[in-house]
Amino acid sequence: MIAVLKRGTTPEQTEHLIAWLKNMKLDVHISSGQEVTVLGLVGDTSRVDIELLSSLEIIESVKRVSEPYKQANRKFHPNDTVIQAGNVKIGGGHFAMIAGPCSVESEEQIVGVAKDVKNFGADILRGGAFKPRTSPYAFQGLKEEGLRLLLEAKKATGLPIITEIMNIRALDLFEDVDIIQVGARNMQNFDMLQELGKTNKPILLKRGLANTLQELLMSAEYIMSEGNENIILCERGIRTYETYTRNTLDLSAVPVLHEITHLPVVVDPSHATGKSALVPSMAAAAAACGADGIMVEVHNNPACALCDGAQSITPAQFLELNRTVRAVREAIQ
């Protein structure tokens, strides 16, 4: 961390500041140039309140030189992390196509869709049992029964499954789930992240609606700092002023994350756009910029889906989407 002192700072003021900083167990190195005096702060700067330091009268500006995330940082872990879910690998060149309905609705539905997406190229089955809904009056998912049905679909197809957790008290129910999803609204539910850090389950961590990529990595860090390094990041659209799409899919997140972290990055074009007609194009675009996986909603009868039907594609559309995505991946090799 670098702190630049204002011109006119007296030696007494400087000493006072240095004493305060050393009190926080930091080493302080002074660089006095003709024009500026710069303090280099070394040690565990992650506890320093950068805004407070900036607000001191004698401080011109403060700048972090190192990123606040450690375990997620590619600088310290140059090799790609590869996540194993069942017999499927994600990251480090391994690509996973994740597909399935927004909500589990019935055994017939989930097993049917599971067989379809497996036949048409999916590697992993998705399906919601606990559904976060803006309204308390909307369908909230089949909950435990939904989880049970999802496991039936896993048994019937052999596909690993991913589903969302909404309350850490339900963790026991997720024992046979292959990847636990943390939804956008819970990206900064820090207590839940820490509890998930104590498991060794793969976690798919969705970027919050208005969170920066650095905040996403800090949330990954919450999980990793408790010991669980099996994290998949997921870009699912951010909130902007544009209303034509539900959210704005920020695909530059893919190459950016690949640059700054070793964790795999999956893209969810269904929730991002909210419109099934846009899903195939955006899935192809995600593959083109290097995503390690794509997660799409597929429903055998979108017009009857209990939630988010507007963004679901049919199995036939999924077949075509999968073909294009695989071809695009070939093209960028």
Add this chain to the structure above:
Amino acid sequence: MIAVLKRGTTPEQTEHLIAWLKNMKLDVHISSGQEVTVLGLVGDTSRVDIELLSSLEIIESVKRVSEPYKQANRKFHPNDTVIQAGNVKIGGGHFAMIAGPCSVESEEQIVGVAKDVKNFGADILRGGAFKPRTSPYAFQGLKEEGLRLLLEAKKATGLPIITEIMNIRALDLFEDVDIIQVGARNMQNFDMLQELGKTNKPILLKRGLANTLQELLMSAEYIMSEGNENIILCERGIRTYETYTRNTLDLSAVPVLHEITHLPVVVDPSHATGKSALVPSMAAAAAACGADGIMVEVHNNPACALCDGAQSITPAQFLELNRTVRAVREAIQ
């Protein structure tokens, strides 16, 4: 809910749609004009997926005529809700000044600040025991010990206290807390909201970083639908592209919320701006547009605060802020 059909829709298609809607237990009223055919949907439309309906081929557009929130809706509850916290009232003309440090740090600190802010005009004491921090390596609050010290400060001054809950499993610890705060990051932690709805504690619900006012009311609705109607809404700044302030304080939220809901509205200028120099001006502005309360961070030694010191004002500044806020309230009567 109103659904406008596309021109050229056949009678068969229309009938098919109506059957589908009736299947969702909705009454459907047809208005066929020369130019447009409009379906009026009556019944519990809160379960209708508006995006799905919009995506159907024969639908031109869909519009909700009624708001999706019921219990928070001023239409159905025209009178202002007044919240009672200890001997303090908020809402319906009652104004509360809430002040205290970001974090509880020690008994001396919290009791000292509590006495100061009481003498200088505060009605309620705030102080964080469980602190949501972006980084797992930052100070996370004194937790249970912090709560204990806060209760000491309550005993010493008689001020009701407000403090944040981060995990519903800690609810028992909040028995003697007068107002439980739900932070911005947990505004859509729906499981926690529902649990809080089963208590009868006053809840201060902060608007999420990028949530609309309607979403804020839907989260209030989650609490109210479980039986707890003691809710105070809090505007604390939203995330925008502007970086000079930490967030952008959306003060128009105050008159808007007063128009559409009967719940009281409090403003937190400290977290919104992130800079102590801006807090007094924005507190005065909040009072001028009708806020039912203002919550500010006050610390006896901001430069040593363990978190968010940059946005804390001193007790002396609080004295002046309180004077101005009360004068502004007089002016707008």
Add this chain to the structure above:
Amino acid sequence: MIAVLKRGTTPEQTEHLIAWLKNMKLDVHISSGQEVTVLGLVGDTSRVDIELLSSLEIIESVKRVSEPYKQANRKFHPNDTVIQAGNVKIGGGHFAMIAGPCSVESEEQIVGVAKDVKNFGADILRGGAFKPRTSPYAFQGLKEEGLRLLLEAKKATGLPIITEIMNIRALDLFEDVDIIQVGARNMQNFDMLQELGKTNKPILLKRGLANTLQELLMSAEYIMSEGNENIILCERGIRTYETYTRNTLDLSAVPVLHEITHLPVVVDPSHATGKSALVPSMAAAAAACGADGIMVEVHNNPACALCDGAQSITPAQFLELNRTVRAVREAIQ
């Protein structure tokens, strides 16, 4: 346009409203259902102030049924527009690779880069002569001399050229320019748009920093309503809260625009990301979701570029980018 009346509206109020609407030369069709009364407004509703209408006491809500853009609307012009610039076509299946430096700096530089990008696959040469810069103290481009040098490069390579206009009074200087660019900051400089509408030059219209896709089309409509239908739309990133990239490239704009308008859509990943390392990935993604062209900044010595060097790639990187983009286009056929 559909206006829904509030329940309890009296027949007198309704008649008064209808008279007012007819006064605006609209036909009004009444659809009275059991639950709602809906007015269908037919005629030139583009002059109706939708916000004013919504604000009337007896109005529940108002909804435009038809888009406010006409000439840019695919509904009325189902076939793709193909733009001809020199011997190059854009749109309707024709793809154009546009490359060149941010600013024209010298004859050697612009002719050198032009030859390189031509050899490496570019169809059109870009280069800035008039440069919009946030600061009045920053390099503002070589202006007329820059235009002259750009024409030299055109002569030397045969590539059609595109360059930005900043002031309509300079229009005469653009006679031999093949495509005139309207920058993001001038997207709603309506007077300039109307003047450009009186020419028959192809216009590349960049989306403003915080403009919706509908506003982009309304600006195209300003040009088209004056007679010039040669418009290329350009997505170049929008402003969001994320600061890692300069702007957030909204690639879903590509399939959305293809759905609602017949005009070709070009993507500029250089300005969107502001970082050369991200340009190749985002160019590939743009191609994958169907862009009709890609515009990238290429400089023979990015570290010496007078402006925007950080986002420029080298000719060698461009060669590789072009190869990938063409392969991706093959893959999505």
Add this chain to the structure above:
Amino acid sequence: MIAVLKRGTTPEQTEHLIAWLKNMKLDVHISSGQEVTVLGLVGDTSRVDIELLSSLEIIESVKRVSEPYKQANRKFHPNDTVIQAGNVKIGGGHFAMIAGPCSVESEEQIVGVAKDVKNFGADILRGGAFKPRTSPYAFQGLKEEGLRLLLEAKKATGLPIITEIMNIRALDLFEDVDIIQVGARNMQNFDMLQELGKTNKPILLKRGLANTLQELLMSAEYIMSEGNENIILCERGIRTYETYTRNTLDLSAVPVLHEITHLPVVVDPSHATGKSALVPSMAAAAAACGADGIMVEVHNNPACALCDGAQSITPAQFLELNRTVRAVREAIQ
């Protein structure tokens, strides 16, 4: 400007960089600490491309120590600027209430409103003659005739007038206008700003829809660098994801601008909110946080206004608004 070098930078690389920087006519001061090497760059750093410098391989980070605006900077001009428009002063403790219709529609209308707002407390008359409208098909203002009528209203009441310019070629028509308004859409129409800088007219410069406060000051700098220092800044709402209000009024802009610039700051709550019911509250809030003036739309018959009627208040409402605003100003003294 401060540039921090990466660890491991060789002496040769450092010398090469320093030579390059000196070539840009900068003095370079080296501060070599144990942990970091920092270069202090002195001279005209406004021409340095901070993004380019940051992108160099050996650079860890770059930070501007001084603001890029000079003439608008309070550091160099500590005293408040006071603008004189007719016999009215704005800034430095002088407050101006600006009121009038969105558009000039007829002599009767503008003279009538002018008399009303004068009687009810306005200091300056506003009225649009040239109207920027998103749609080319919407009412664009009475243009020259509108200007003529506005001058009639000035003559009839003695109120100074403010109106918007949309095209610099129309500048001659503004000779008797007291304050020329630059609209949000033209905030970065740099050619127009420079031309206005060659006049000595007071300019009211509106913040763009998605522009930062620093960009607003850089646009002021464009005008000032040509010699015209008579600038009033105007906050009129920024674009965010919230749709309940047309824009989000960023009132913290008022104290922030007062801190960093000496120019007066006016707030326009009418355009910001888009809803007349919110205008009085937000006007009071603007006064409470120290605005030097408030600009509101007043129409004698809002329901018939040709544009923006939804946000106009009546003269009677203006009378009450003015009373409250003046009382709030008293309260904050």
